[in-house]
Amino acid sequence: MAHYARGSAVAVIRLCNPPVNALSLAVLQALEDGLKKADADPSVKAVMICGENGKFSAGADIRGFSSPERHGGALGPIVSLIESSEKPVVAAIEGVALGGGLEVALGCHYRIAHMKAQMGLPEVTIGLLPGAEGTQRLPRLIGVPAALDMITTGKHIPATEALKLGLVDEIVEENTIEAAIRLANKVIGQPLGPRRLSLKPIPRLPNMEAFLREALVRVKQQARGWLAPELCFQAVRAAAERPFAAGVRRERELLQVLLTSGQARALQHAFFAERAVRRWAAPSGASWSSAAPQPVRKAAVVGLGTMGRGIVTSLVKANIPLVALEQNLEYLNKGRKAVMLLLEREAMKMEGGAQTLDFHNPARLHFTVDFDLLRDVDLVIEAVFENMALKKEIFHKLSKICKPGALLCTNTSALNIDEIASATSCPQQVIGTHFFSPAHVMRLLEIIRGRHTSPTAIATAMQLAKALKKVGVVVGNCFGFVGNRMMFPYVQQAVFLLEEGSRPEAVDQVLEDFGFKLGPFRMSDLAGLDVGWRSRKDQGLTGPSLPSGTPARQRHGQRYSPLPDLLCEQGRFGQKTGKGWYQYEQAGGRTATPDPWLHSFLSHYRDTHHIKTRFIDQEEILERCLFSLINEGFAILAEGIASGPEHLDVIYINGYGWPKHRGGPMFYASTVGLPRVLAKLQKYSEVHPDVPGLRPSAFLKKLVAAGNPPIKEWMSYLSQQSSKL
Numbered sequence: 255m256a257h258y259a260r261g262s263a264v265a266v267i268r269l270c271n272p273p274v275n276a277l278s279l280a281v282l283q284a285l286e287d288g289l290k291k292a293d294a295d296p297s298v299k300a301v302m303i304c305g306e307n308g309k310f311s312a313g314a315d316i317r318g319f320s321s322p323e324r325h326g327g328a329l330g331p332i333v334s335l336i337e338s339s340e341k342p343v344v345a346a347i348e349g350v351a352l353g354g355g356l357e358v359a360l361g362c363h364y365r366i367a368h369m370k371a372q373m374g375l376p377e378v379t380i381g382l383l384p385g386a387e388g389t390q391r392l393p394r395l396i397g398v399p400a401a402l403d404m405i406t407t408g409k410h411i412p413a414t415e416a417l418k419l420g421l422v423d424e425i426v427e428e429n430t431i432e433a434a435i436r437l438a439n440k441v442i443g444q445p446l447g448p449r450r451l452s453l454k455p456i457p458r459l460p461n462m463e464a465f466l467r468e469a470l471v472r473v474k475q476q477a478r479g480w481l482a483p484e485l486c487f488q489a490v491r492a493a494a495e496r497p498f499a500a501g502v503r504r505e506r507e508l509l510q511v512l513l514t515s516g517q518a519r520a521l522q523h524a525f526f527a528e529r530a531v532r533r534w535a536a537p538s539g540a541s542w543s544s545a546a547p548q549p550v551r552k553a554a555v556v557g558l559g560t561m562g563r564g565i566v567t568s569l570v571k572a573n574i575p576l577v578a579l580e581q582n583l584e585y586l587n588k589g590r591k592a593v594m595l596l597l598e599r600e601a602m603k604m605e606g607g608a609q610t611l612d613f614h615n616p617a618r619l620h621f622t623v624d625f626d627l628l629r630d631v632d633l634v635i636e637a638v639f640e641n642m643a644l645k646k647e648i649f650h651k652l653s654k655i656c657k658p659g660a661l662l663c664t665n666t667s668a669l670n671i672d673e674i675a676s677a678t679s680c681p682q683q684v685i686g687t688h689f690f691s692p693a694h695v696m697r698l699l700e701i702i703r704g705r706h707t708s709p710t711a712i713a714t715a716m717q718l719a720k721a722l723k724k725v726g727v728v729v730g731n732c733f734g735f736v737g738n739r740m741m742f743p744y745v746q747q748a749v750f751l752l753e754e755g756s757r758p759e760a761v762d763q764v765l766e767d768f769g770f771k772l773g774p775f776r777m778s779d780l781a782g783l784d785v786g787w788r789s790r791k792d793q794g795l796t797g798p799s800l801p802s803g804t805p806a807r808q809r810h811g812q813r814y815s816p817l818p819d820l821l822c823e824q825g826r827f828g829q830k831t832g833k834g835w836y837q838y839e840q841a842g843g844r845t846a847t848p849d850p851w852l853h854s855f856l857s858h859y860r861d862t863h864h865i866k867t868r869f870i871d872q873e874e875i876l877e878r879c880l881f882s883l884i885n886e887g888f889a890i891l892a893e894g895i896a897s898g899p900e901h902l903d904v905i906y907i908n909g910y911g912w913p914k915h916r917g918g919p920m921f922y923a924s925t926v927g928l929p930r931v932l933a934k935l936q937k938y939s940e941v942h943p944d945v946p947g948l949r950p951s952a953f954l955k956k957l958v959a960a961g962n963p964p965i966k967e968w969m970s971y972l973s974q975q976s977s978k979l
């Protein structure tokens with residue numbers, strides 16, 4: 255809805271569609287009616303458009319995009335109607351003006367914003383472009399470089415920056431609505447021609463052609479298969495090169511391409527999935543409505559290695575005072591140095607912004623080896639070596655030292671939360687908080703609920719994720735939880751493919767072409783091959799505890815590849831040693847080049863084990879890696895380890911570099927079609943009967959038998975789910 259009201263000479267149109275005043279069909283209709291009413295009323299001399307509840311508008315109603323009568327297309331003519339009004343129209347921007355909301359403001363003759371308002375054209379992030387003539391008006395107002403930056407990245411900009419760019423005419427600290435009405439009264443009778451953006455020439459650049467050429471290269475490099483940024487670029491280029499009307503036609507053509515590409519649907523799934531996972535629920539029925547988070551006034555991090563350093567940095571950035579603890583002074587000094595370096599870099603990035611980092615004050619960040627200093631903290635995050643005995647020892651100590659009610663979190667990547675909790679006297683306060691490396695950068699926080707974890711503990715961990723600006727996803731307790739458990743079969747297939755005749759660079763290429771930032775081998779080299787090696791030794795799969803006589807390529811009757819172990823035995827741990835699946839310029843080097851040593855090692859290995867090499871095509875590489883990962887996802891859903899496919903998708907997009915424009919692994923499976931996923935798994939499983947990861951999950955089979963229902967309905971096919979959440 256939009257409310258129309260007339261006070262003296264200025265008519266007020268208030269967009270009203272809680273919570274964010276999305277431009278639904280009803281809102282657009284009411285906006286149009288309001289404009290026509292104002293036009294027809296001779297006593298109205300000017301119009302002011304604002305939004306209800308201190309928010310201008312977050313743009314078109316994204317939920318409406320999938321409905322049969324999509325209404326995004328109706329917005330362009332309304333923006334033109336605003337602009338062509340013979341009475342001045344002023345936009346009063348509070349809260350947010352995003353997407354179609356900002357396009358409405360661009361149709362207005364004047365824009366005034368509250369200094370805390372945010373503006374942006376985020377359509378690119380949901381696979382679209384600003385299709386209500388925004389790609390044509392914005393460059394005319396703020397110039398091609400700034401418009402291109404906003405439109406191809408979708409970033410939100412604060413009002414202060416909008417003022418500098420000329421996107422708004424004025425910013426105010428107090429009442430935006432009153433200021434807008436004052437402005438409207440002031441401009442009554444002034445010529446409107448110069449204020450109509452469609453009539454404005456594009457601000458020229460001395461080197462527009464060269465600028466556009468270079469910008470296109472940059473946009474393509476960053477997009478990696480994601481269509482929208484390049485098409486946004488093309489639309490802005492049309493603004494630079496064509497008259498307004500022709501530019502608008504081009505914008506419409508490009509929007510049509512995006513609307514039919516499938517990527518928009520995937521990105522919109524990702525948008526809503528991220529919001530859905532915020533609404534966690536425990537099997538007891540507890541949720542946000544019944545469980546309140548505990549305040550975290552002070553925290554502690556135990557272990558300042560790779561992960562602890564990033565976690566400390568994250569907490570400091572969230573302004574949470576903390577104690578950082580190591581096992582001895584040598585490690586403490588190493589950890590402190592590394593943390594300070596990270597924080598200094600972060601502080602530099604934030605320079606000039608509103609927030610500053612306070613990390614030199616020991617009251618806010620205190621380094622110690624003394625566990626006693628953890629007495630008064632509200633929450634501890636343990637990030638010591640991945641070793642059950644050590645973790646239990648630490649948790650036992652924590653439960654004795656920390657104050658009653660303190661939340662005890664472990665950053666373990668796979669170990670059993672219940673076993674860790676069993677070492678304490680307060681298992682209800684123990685929870686997994688699984689950060690991803692680098693912990694101050696990656697958005698995902700996998701939150702693992704143990705058997706005894708209380709709803710308050712879950713609520714507190716979810717609240718912590720929010721404070722750290724991360725996406726918290728609550729999952730159940732099993733080996734590897736959700737993310738790593740799905741990753742195991744994926745990496746396993748990649749290694750099996752090498753045994754059968756492929757090469758690391760061929761496998762990586764296929765998955766990078768699919769959209770992953772790094773293929774499985776480049777990723778393993780970056781993470782360190784020794785990490786998995788240590789875990790396999792602990793599991794008794796390799797190393798001295800392996801019973802003599804165990805076949806080289808079999809464990810517990812299943813296929814096993816000793817290839818990664820053999821590399822580690824050669825000291826090839828990946829980037830850190832300068833050699834792994836690839837070779838690097840030096841230890842710690844970043845540039846991977848194919849390694850002839852590895853190729854001949856692989857040939858020798860195949861000869862030793864009498865493996866007949868065959869050519870493996872791209873389709874097989876992609877399907878065996880991805881479908882085995884997806885298959886594990888179905889098993890996870892059936893076991894109740896996650897509450898829905900969107901949880902798995904959010905985890906993969908935010909923690910594992912899954913290309914967002916493909917919507918996450920489970921959404922991708924739904925677009926491939928479950929019957930096809932099942933048929934391919936069946937085919938590969940027949941060829942490799944000793945690989946459980948390829949054996950189709952019972953839940954996948956059930957969904958196919960049920961006629962391949964849409965992803966939203968999958969969970970309803972699980973009868974009496976045995977939830978481990």
Ligand SMILES: CCCCCCCC(=O)CC(=O)SCCNC(=O)CCNC(=O)[C@H](O)C(C)(C)COP(=O)(O)OP(=O)(O)OC[C@H]1O[C@@H](n2cnc3c(N)ncnc32)[C@H](O)[C@@H]1OP(=O)(O)O
Pocket residue numbers: 273274276312313314315316317319324325326327350352353354355376377380382383384385386513526529530
């Ligand atoms: C035929 C098709 C033709 C297509 C035409 C081309 C497309 C266009 O040119 C026009 C467009 O405007 S496309 C939409 C562009 N706007 C956006 O992407 C803004 C999305 N929203 C946000 O960023 C944050 O919600 C925001 C920053 C606004 C607020 O963040 P918060 O963290 O405070 O709150 P959230 O939890 O994110 O949001 C609150 C509730 O509102 C829902 N919502 C947000 N934006 C929406 C939107 N644009 N449409 C529909 N629902 C929307 C959001 O899902 C959440 O609801 P619940 O999940 O039920 O709580």
Ligand SMILES: NC(=O)C1=CN([C@@H]2O[C@H](COP(=O)(O)OP(=O)(O)OC[C@H]3O[C@@H](n4cnc5c(N)ncnc54)[C@H](O)[C@@H]3O)[C@@H](O)[C@H]2O)C=CC1
Pocket residue numbers: 556557558559560561562579580581585589637638639640641644648665666667668688689690691781
């Ligand atoms: N490295 C990674 O990519 C990821 C690791 N993790 C998990 O995070 C945890 C830590 O891993 P990393 O940081 O990679 O290990 P790391 O080996 O880099 O660091 C562990 C740190 O813990 C310290 N430590 C050991 N015993 C201690 C004690 N008794 N008291 C205080 N500090 C002690 C060590 O001195 C060392 O600095 C592990 O459980 C790992 O599985 C989770 C996600 C990703």
